[in-house]
Each structure stands twice: as C-alpha cells, then as structure tokens.
Amino acid sequence: MSTTTRTSEVFSSVQTGWQLGAPLYVPALHPDLLKIANAEKIPLIKSMIICTEDAVAEKDLVQSIANLKHFLPLIQRIESRYRFIRVRNPETLKRILDLPGIENIDGFVLPKFDLSNSDAYHRILIHTRFRIMPTLETIDVFNPSAMRDLALTLASSDLKHNIVLLRIGGNDLLNLISMRRPRGVSLYETPLAHVIAQLVTTFKPLGFPLSAPVYEYLDDTETLDREIRSDLAYGLIGKTAIHPTQIPMIQRHYRVAQMEYEQALDILNTDSPAVFKRHQAMCEISTHINWARQIVARYDYFGLDDSDRCQTEKSAQHSSFERSLLKNADSFSIFAPYAN
Known part of the structure; x- marks a missing residue:
C-alpha cells in the first residue's frame, strides 16, 4: 500500500x-x-x-x-x-x-x-x-x-x-x-x-x-x-x-495513542478506500480527515503514547527526564517577585 x-x-x-x-x-x-x-x-x-x-x-x-x-x-x-x-x-x-x-x-x-x-x-x-x-x-x-x-x-x-x-x-x-x-x-x-x-x-x-x-x-x-x-x-x-x-502532565495528554495514530495514517493514505475498519472502528475519509490531520500534528510535536503507560504515569512521579527538565521549577512563581 x-x-x-x-x-x-x-x-x-x-x-x-x-x-x-x-x-x-x-x-x-x-x-x-x-x-x-x-x-x-x-x-x-x-x-x-x-x-x-x-x-x-x-x-x-x-x-x-x-x-x-x-x-x-x-x-x-x-x-x-x-x-x-x-x-x-x-x-x-x-x-x-x-x-x-x-x-x-x-x-x-x-x-x-x-x-x-x-x-x-x-x-x-x-x-x-x-x-x-x-x-x-x-x-x-x-x-x-x-x-x-x-x-x-x-x-x-x-x-x-x-x-x-x-x-x-x-x-x-x-x-x-x-x-x-x-x-x-x-x-x-x-x-x-x-x-x-x-x-x-x-x-x-x-x-x-x-x-x-x-x-x-x-x-x-x-x-x-x-x-x-x-x-x-x-x-x-x-x-x-x-x-x-503543570507542563509535563498537560503535554503527556497530547501524546497520541498508537491505535489513533495508525487510524489517522490510514485515513490520510491516498490509497485507502472511502470507508474501512481499523482497530474495530469505522474510518470514513470524508468525515474523519480533519481529525486525522490533528492526530498527525499532535504526533509530530509530542510523539506516541499508549494507554498502559498513561495509566501508570498518572499516579507515578515524573520520569527522570522530566524531573531533570523541572530542575529549579519549585522556585518559580507566576506572582514573582512578590511571592513564591
């Protein structure tokens, strides 16, 4: 294909x-x-x-x-x-x-x-x-x-x-x-x-x-x-x-589920039929193409995620990568320099 x-x-x-x-x-x-x-x-x-x-x-x-x-x-x-x-x-x-x-x-x-x-x-x-x-x-x-x-x-x-x-x-x-x-x-x-x-x-x-x-x-x-x-x-x-x-939690939600990404790619594929089944869901190019474009845009900026990892991360601490990025964040305040 x-x-x-x-x-x-x-x-x-x-x-x-x-x-x-x-x-x-x-x-x-x-x-x-x-x-x-x-x-x-x-x-x-x-x-x-x-x-x-x-x-x-x-x-x-x-x-x-x-x-x-x-x-x-x-x-x-x-x-x-x-x-x-x-x-x-x-x-x-x-x-x-x-x-x-x-x-x-x-x-x-x-x-x-x-x-x-x-x-x-x-x-x-x-x-x-x-x-x-x-x-x-x-x-x-x-x-x-x-x-x-x-x-x-x-x-x-x-x-x-x-x-x-x-x-x-x-x-x-x-x-x-x-x-x-x-x-x-x-x-x-x-x-x-x-x-x-x-x-x-x-x-x-x-x-x-x-x-x-x-x-x-x-x-x-x-x-x-x-x-x-x-x-x-x-x-x-x-x-x-x-x-x-707040940033890691917000941006984690923007990662794209594998199934949605695969559906989006198939919808955007010029060789796909007008209507098809993918991951037990109907995909219809004429009605889902704008959604698919949004999914691919999210993937371009945030990458893939999967539901199991998301469930684990909800209650877990930030990953070591995110913890390193958040170094010194505790001292930040939107109200600075007046208060922490």
Whole structure:
C-alpha cells in the first residue's frame, strides 16, 4: 500500500497551534524572565507568554515595560521555542512595538478581544509579521450573535493568517458571573461548559482553533487530568500552564495513542478506500480527515503514547527526564517577585 498521504496539501498553510504545547505564563517583572526565555531555566517549555496585563499591577506597568526594554535585545533565537507578549491594551501594544529587540518576539496575546477593539489592534498590527492570539474573555462571549459577528470579521480580516489560535479566558468569564470554580471542579462542570461548546462550533468551522483556559489549583492534579481530557474532547488545542509543574502532565495528554495514530495514517493514505475498519472502528475519509490531520500534528510535536503507560504515569512521579527538565521549577512563581 502506498504511503502517500493527504497531509502535504494542508500542513503548509494550516496553523495547528500544537507547536506551542502548554505555554507558561510569566509576569514581565519576573526576575528570571531572560533565563526562562533563553532556556537556561525551565527548558521543557515550548512557549512562554510574558504578561503585562493581569499579572502586573497598574502601578507597575511602566516598570514592566522598562524591564522589557532591557530584556528584548538579549533574547536568543531558539528553534521550536516561542515567546509571546500579553499586552494590556492597544496603547500598550504600540509602546511595546517601539522597543528595541521586539523582532525577537514571535507575537502577541491580545486580551479582552472583541469588536470594540479589533479595529484598533488591526491598525497597529496590519503591517507587521507578528503572530497573534486574541483572547475571548469579555461579556460578548456570552452572546452567540456577537461571537458570530466577531468570527466573520476575523475570517475576512487581513490578519486572519497571523492568528495562531484564539484563547478562552476562563477565569475572566467566571468573574463576569461572580464565580470562581471550586477546588476539584472541572471547568466543564460549571456554566462555562456550554459557552466553550458554543465558541468551538462558532469559530472552528471558520478555521480558528481555540485553546483551553488555565487550571489554577497546583496541587489538584486529579482534576487537572480530567479537565485536559475534556479539553481534548471539546476540540481545544493546548492549555496554558501557570506553573512549570503543570507542563509535563498537560503535554503527556497530547501524546497520541498508537491505535489513533495508525487510524489517522490510514485515513490520510491516498490509497485507502472511502470507508474501512481499523482497530474495530469505522474510518470514513470524508468525515474523519480533519481529525486525522490533528492526530498527525499532535504526533509530530509530542510523539506516541499508549494507554498502559498513561495509566501508570498518572499516579507515578515524573520520569527522570522530566524531573531533570523541572530542575529549579519549585522556585518559580507566576506572582514573582512578590511571592513564591
């Protein structure tokens, strides 16, 4: 059977978002910002988001931008390591774009993104090469019509191909309804479950992948485990980590089961029949081809896994390789330099 696949026609143009892995939030004032960016500390991360918004108090914004001015020229280009800056608003974005060394950044996270500020961001970014990740976290997210209008606006925008993925701001959305998820409760056991489903069915058909919200309880790995499984079931791509210790668990879930990988390869094989059986499951090329492309993309970035090993690793300690990568991670805090 031929090994020719249908992947080449899409992977050159489709941005999967899987290459970002589990991005790590790092405040712009973090004392180890440069070491993290240059892989001298916490080398396991695939991407980082340098935050000038929620992780930085208003009174510290000027200092955080001054820190970026010193930091940006010192960033080393490292293959398959991505750095984004989460700006505060369009005005902050303009200031940051004028900083020396900004060319060392891959792109920007655009918070509180909706139709009220999309034009402002468009005017600033239209003539740049930066990738962007707009975050859906305003009250408009609860309005399906507003989200449909935003999706259509982005689909016709000159910046469409700059969008890596859309982020869902879970905590901001819960705050809008005066909620914080209790410990032990998955996001999919809150009112946001149907909101996430609505966002997926609104944006993904137009070509925009979405990423999963953060999980803020560091010691509750059982719920994080359940939530990541639900993230994948809802078709979300990637999940931001708030601490390095979350990254191995998140990224282990993105490894591909052997059976799914074999099914995906057969679906993408140009010599396969339109419908066939593989591992006791019906595989239909016309309806499963986009799923197969996602599986192969995950494999490209995270490799293979098997259910037996996953079950063992759930309750086991990190592998020796992961433990070596996590060296010094205990000293990391998203709230640094104020607290550990």
